[in-house]
Amino acid sequence: MDTRFSDEITGRPGGETITRCYQCGTCASSCPVAKLDSRFNPREIIKLSLLGEKEEILSGDPIWLCCSCYNCQERCPQKVEIADIIYAIRNIAFKKGYIPKIYSEFASALTTEGRIGKVSKFVENKRAGVGLPTLQPTGIEALEKIFAATGFSKLSQKKEETQ
Amino acid sequence: MTSYAIFLGCTIPARQPNYELSARKSLVKLGIELVDLPNMTCCAPPPIQSIDLRTSQAIAAYNICLAEEVDLNIVTLCSGCFESLAMTNTMLKNNEELKSEINEILAKAGKEFQGSVEVKHFLQVLTEDVGVDRLKESVSKPLNNLKVAAFYGCHALRPSELLKLDDPEQPRILENLIEILGAQSLEYRNKLKCCGGLLRGFSDDLALELAREKIVNTSKVGADCIATLCPFCFVALDIGQIQIRGKFHETYDMPVLHYSELLALSLGVPSEELAFETHKIKADKIISKIA
Structure with a gap:
């Protein structure tokens, strides 16, 4: 657990809006990948990040399964920039050497x-x-x-x- | 004559002469001059944004600077290029803090982003510069009620707040441009859903499932072909059909044409000049229907 993980994300370009999420799940129900593969769920990625599950998020496959279609971001009622947050998390993963x-x-x-x-x-x-x-x-x-x-x-x- | 700096990106000049030829020949026929500027680079699309977003914005801004220096607006063919360049252009024009941060980086390369030019999608040049009336008049070989399934892909439309091409949930620009050429634009299930293109190379299975859905849904409504805007969608759906054959043991024969190819044919450009051999799923049926 690293409770400062969400601060690290908000401090990066694209990651600024993560704390606005209230977990409604509009993103997950708009996601073409989540419909096909249970490993990927954008709401879950945001939740685990906010809870500080840094290692699990950075070292796992799920963040790389986003197809960057921006459907979730278009539809988010809280204007959470979900696709951009996933870029911000990928940027952190890349810096740590987790690189597909x-x-x-x-x-x-x-x-x-x-x-x-x-x-x-x-x-x-x-x-x-x-x-x-x-x-x-x-x-x-x-x-x-x-x-x-x-x-x-x-x-x-x-x-x-x-x- | 309206002039544009043409931004080719990486995939089109290396692998899709069918896209580049049809777009160049169509725009020239419609009175648009295209200028090939030296020193342009990759646009820094989603895969590069995934590595470092700030570097990606700086790369996009650098390319826009090259057009600013010669006072030309940019036209992009690839939707990935459109997304990266138009998104950065809008963000920097509206955010002074970000603009100065990026300009600090660009100063090392001797550049400064001004915000003096526009980045337009190929379709916007057709609707805004050529205009619907002139386009209609220029069609010499109407597409004879060809049944076309319009496919936008993702990055021509989204993020819509920054790209402003059309309504992200109910776009009409591509359908209208298809109908102007004398074709019929078909509705089909999940039209706006991603082709899976960007998952290729990381999760080929998922990518192929998404592409397959697109081919199944357009086949079901009886489309003669799919019209694409993006080189990645083209690969996902064209070469994708060969891979679907291997993985799912299902055979489809759905020609995938870039919108620009339909446009060039309708403007009377001979098909032999358009590198149709690039297509894995042959487009002969479509060509003979138009001729």
């Missing part, structure tokens, strides 16, 4: 290519073949400066350590 493989691949592609996914010579040739313009270069140097300023570079290094 697919997400570390995204981070790695972004830091090396400036894109999620490489545009190979093959793709470039294919583009030219169908009459599409040559792709402009990405602003990877600018991104590197942004990463250094926000600490994202350290985050992706952490990812490499835990792999």
